[in-house]
Amino acid sequence: MPRDMMASFELYQPDSVDNAIDLLGRFGEDGWPIAGGNDTLDWFKDRVKYAQYVVDLTGIAELRGIRETPGGIEIGALTTLTEIEQSPLLQERYRVLADAARRVASPQIRNTGTLGGNVNQDTRCWYYRYGTDCYRAGGTTCYADTPQGQNREHCLWGADRCVAVSPSDTAPALVALDARMVVRNADGEREVAAEDYFIGPDVDIERMTILEPGELLTAVRLPSEWAGAKFYFEKVADRNTWDFPLVNIAAAMFVESGTIARIRIAAGAVECVPRRLTVVEEVVTGSPQNAETAALAGQAAVRGATPLNYNHFKIPLLENLVKRAIRDA
Numbered sequence: 547m548p549r550d551m552m553a554s555f556e557l558y559q560p561d562s563v564d565n566a567i568d569l570l571g572r573f574g575e576d577g578w579p580i581a582g583g584n585d586t587l588d589w590f591k592d593r594v595k596y597a598q599y600v601v602d603l604t605g606i607a608e609l610r611g612i613r614e615t616p617g618g619i620e621i622g623a624l625t626t627l628t629e630i631e632q633s634p635l636l637q638e639r640y641r642v643l644a645d646a647a648r649r650v651a652s653p654q655i656r657n658t659g660t661l662g663g664n665v666n667q668d669t670r671c672w673y674y675r676y677g678t679d680c681y682r683a684g685g686t687t688c689y690a691d692t693p694q695g696q697n698r699e700h701c702l703w704g705a706d707r708c709v710a711v712s713p714s715d716t717a718p719a720l721v722a723l724d725a726r727m728v729v730r731n732a733d734g735e736r737e738v739a740a741e742d743y744f745i746g747p748d749v750d751i752e753r754m755t756i757l758e759p760g761e762l763l764t765a766v767r768l769p770s771e772w773a774g775a776k777f778y779f780e781k782v783a784d785r786n787t788w789d790f791p792l793v794n795i796a797a798a799m800f801v802e803s804g805t806i807a808r809i810r811i812a813a814g815a816v817e818c819v820p821r822r823l824t825v826v827e828e829v830v831t832g833s834p835q836n837a838e839t840a841a842l843a844g845q846a847a848v849r850g851a852t853p854l855n856y857n858h859f860k861i862p863l864l865e866n867l868v869k870r871a872i873r874d875a
Contacts, residue, residue: 570601718795
């Protein structure tokens with residue numbers, strides 16, 4: 547499908563969140579917010595998706611920055627991944643998020659890519675990205691979930707017509723930290739738990755988050771309850787840079803006298819949403835942080851996994867990542 551240039555669109559550059567929301571509300575489904583543009587411009591250049599009106603958010607200062615709050619830390623949605631990676635505040639209190647940001651793509655991408663863009667990016671299923679009429683694109687077939695389909699990168703859980711996964715590295719870290727996502731629209735502001743911010747194809751096959759047309763993710767709030775925990779983040783990909791995860795894992799835990807007192811753990815690229823491993827949390831809470839507990843956790847993590855033709859390897863991979871997270875956090 548040779549394509550040589552983007553289709554034309556009207557560009558708007560608001561200087562406040564209120565102006566941006568007003569524009570997006572006016573344009574409805576024909577509007578498209580853009581931050582770093584690393585995902586958006588791929589869609590536009592390939593002419594797979596199109597928006598008549600593009601709202602550039604980069605001039606909105608209130609969407610940037612890392613701020614201490616009475617309840618923890620607030621990160622503006624336009625804060626770059628490099629700023630998150632290098633923030634002394636995040637490295638000291640919420641290192642798992644800084645570690646996750648460090649593993650996104652390449653330094654050039656992290657310099658322009660934003661936290662909001664990373665969590666809101668669309669899935670990377672190559673059938674969908676190359677313009678096939680799959681379920682997610684409004685068609686009647688999942689080409690990855692066929693006897694001949696190439697599904698090495700796809701899901702182990704949560705399939706409902708579509709078997710694509712969430713590609714974000716920062717999303718599992720936010721779920722592990724019990725982050726709150728701040729969403730604004732014309733009616734005001736609301737907070738949504740990171741775990742509930744992402745939605746699967748059983749809820750809406752054409753979206754990956756709860757954001758409706760006319761809504762913006764403006765900030766992410768990290769609660770003080772998980773500041774200073776023991777953290778673990780690991781990503782396995784085909785290449786060390788410029789690649790999406792085959793599986794990633796993020797964990798936050800408090801250990802008291804050698805015993806795991808509290809824990810949250812989430813995996814990415816195994817489901818269409820970041821998968822919180824609640825069964826692992828139940829298995830290890832109250833147990834010693836040792837190799838035996840880690841082995842039990844790894845076994846629990848993969849219960850119910852349903853592999854496709856070419857992604858069986860994700861089961862032992864996830865099991866081993868969970869083992870390391872419990873043992874080495």
